[in-house]
Amino acid sequence: MEHQLHLLLLEDDEQLRTALESLLVDEGYSVYTAGDGRQAVAEVAKQPPDILLLDVKLPGPDGLEVLQQIKQQLPELQSLVMTGYASEEDSIRAIRLGVGDYLQKPFSMSDFLTAVDSIARRTYRLKQLKQREEALEEVTRWSLEFLTSSVDLSTPSPGETRRWAGEKAEAAAVTLNFSPQAVKTAAPAVLYHLLSREDETISRLSNLKKLLSEPALKLAEQIAQAPDEPQEPSLLNLCRYVVSRVENSELEVSPKILEALSQSAGKTQQQDTSGRSDLAILGLARTLILSGDQEGALAALKELVADDKPSQTAGQALLMLAELEPENLKTHLRRLLNWLPKLAPVEAARLQFQAGLLSTQRGLPQGPELLKRAVSTFDALSLPGESASANLALWSQGNGAEFESHLEVLLAPHRGDLLAGVGSWLLEPLLAHMDSSIAKRAALRIIRESPKALQSAGRRPETASGLLTCLEELGGGPEPVLRRLCAPSLPDDIKSRSRALLAEGEQKPLMRLIFFGSFELHIGDMVLAGKGWGSQKARFLLACLGHRGRPTDQEILVEQFWPDSAPGRGLKNLYQALTDIRQAVGPYDDPIARTGQMLQLNPDYPVWSDAEEFESAFEESKKTNDPKVARELMNDALRLYQGPFLQDCPLEWAETQRRDFELKQLQLLERLTECCLHLGHNREVLTLTQQLLSQDKCHQTAHMSTMEAYIALGRPEEAIRQYQRAEVALANEMGLEPSIELFKVLQKAKMLM
Secondary structure, three states, rough: OOOOOEEEEEEOOOOHHHHHHHHHHHHOOEEEEEEHHHHHHHHHHHHHOEEEEEEEEOOOOOHHHHHHHHHHHHOOOOOEEEOOOOOOOHHHHHHHHHHEEEEEOOOOHHHHHHHHHHHHHHHEEEEHHHHHHHHHHHHHHHHHHHHHHHHHHHHHOOOOOHHHHHHHHHHHHOOOOOOOHHHHHHHHHHHHHHHHHOOHHHHHHHHHHOOOOHHHHHHHHOOOOOOOOOOOOHHHHHHHHHHHOOOOOOOOOHHHHHHHHHOOOOOOOOOOOOOOOOHHHHHHHHHHHHOOOHHHHHHHHHHHHHHOOOOOOHHHHHHHHHHHHHHHHHHHHHHHHHHHOOOOOOOOOOHHHHHHHHHHOOOOOOHHHHHHHHHHHHHHOHHHHHHHHHHHHHHHHHOOOOOHHHHHHHOHHHHHHHHHHHHHHHHHHOOOOOOOOHHHHHHHHHHHHHHHHHHOOOOHHHHHHHHHHHHHOOOOOOOOHHHOOOOOOOOOOHHHHHHHHHHOOOOOEEEEOEEEEOOEEEEOEEEEEEOOOHHHHHHHHHHHHHHHOOEEHHHHHHHHHHHOOOOHHHHHHHHEEEEEEEHHHHOOOOOOOEEOOOOEEEEOOOEEEHHHHHHHHHHHHHOOOOOHHHHHHHHOOOOOHHEEEEOOOOOOHHHHHHHHHHHHHHHHHHHHHHEEEEEEEEHHHHHHHHHHHHHHOOHHHHHHHHHHHHHHHHOHHHHHHHHHHHHHHHHHHOOOOHHHHHHHHHHHHHHHH
């Protein structure tokens, strides 16, 4: 067990205090000490402890009096009382104070460590439980906000928007100095109350009601009741007043509430855009689409494009909106194309390619021209994978004769995501070229790794024959596809070959695990995202086993997923989660294999993981001495990072991995920036350093790379402004001045003015 808790040892016997402190430090605890009650209170003011170890008999205030005083500030503080004797009165006082444990003096060092370890484990579990509760509250709040945005768009209120009411209630509650616990209930209560009055949201609120905290739910119910004392500046009257503003009705309210609302203007907490990256919001939108919640997805996507600021994620949001709202397809595409000149070249080219692909598929005349421009830009930027995809899109539309060299590029390692992305429209033309070994190789990989592409493949006799050739080599195929190939309209030889394959049975499809953003499981043509799992624990259990890729003892899984469950109950929860997983995958074989006590991903399934591909591409980039190859590999890795690792999983193992991948992404951005600077891709440098500085305003290397890129682009005045931004950030955040290296680049910029 790792000890990262802060322990305050209150003991007046200096010799014993020193011995116990040394023992605890050797065990890995962070310990600070006090010899009397006054000193202990002073130490707590400097650094609040997680656990208080105290003697009862002390000079001045006794230990229990000190504990009572400290617990007024730290009500959740855990404690261990050490005493030579305990009177009945002391015992009653200790019980009332919620003392964690008693240790009778004299005690052995091993008994002392055992008692401390027991308290420490309890404290860890309480912390974990609190973190889970906070994560659940955050997810609930987020869901309410997006649902509110959706309702605001579809049914405008007569007064202020519903979203405004939630934000103002929270901001004013802060201004009125309500407790943090009370502040946390304000916005969810207001939003839930307002949404419950809309008929079309009732069904979507049923699940959120289960997640809403009891205080927030109680407050939401009280809002509907008639106010007893409207002049009282209470949280309830604050919430009632902002609700009345939405409904455009008059409500008498305390002047203090009106003043708080006025003071909080402009300070409203935008929970959906601050504290969350745009990637995370985009990931949520994808999950909502896969879960069938189109309204929620639309609300999330419109949040990303509301401020009309061009960015890669906002561009992706426009493309997704174009697909979700075909009636507004041209409007969204036109807006996106207007953004492209304002974006970094790599971002612009990728969005231009996707816009061209969508336009071509929808029969818009500008599609081929957009694809040609994307090819030209990808070639200029030395991005062979993306260039190959765009060239193959043109070829599939009859705008090119050569395709084999482009296929070779996509079949290279670390480009599996690109090949999967083109499979839906590339498979059919490939099946007509089975005389080409490279076309056959690519078709086999698409069928094996992207079985969804089979749904629209083999519709013509010549492509049906090519599809059967691939399925025969793979030893089988999906039953619905083979039955379709037995249609009376197809030639007899195709029908007989299809029947023969039907008799052999299906092969295991590829299992695709998406960890970046919200977890997704793809098996065959089935996609499981936010819904359909039976329970979230089942979803995260599969993610855990999939990421580990090795057998794991079921007792370890119980400890990680149900640490506070009663003996035997944890195993029942585990078995239920496994049942939920089996039911979720439906017709497919169980994705979990058991050997005794050990559980792992079913080894019969071929598996692809975006997290594994990310790490593989990044590690390969470190091994090469060719900066161009390194840049390609790092761009491949960065393309896979579509959001924080399992962004909605609050469990400790996921949080650890999340931090690890965030660090790797930071390292990747740093190395890629250095590589692009060396190769002279200066506009790409500006995009990369912008990402670095969004994570760390004081990243001096990122500031310096930005300045060097501006100088190389002939914009020394921008380099000087960047130095000034660095100077302000370092002074405000760390009380430091810019480094000598940064100052030297500043002088270089000044000489070029």
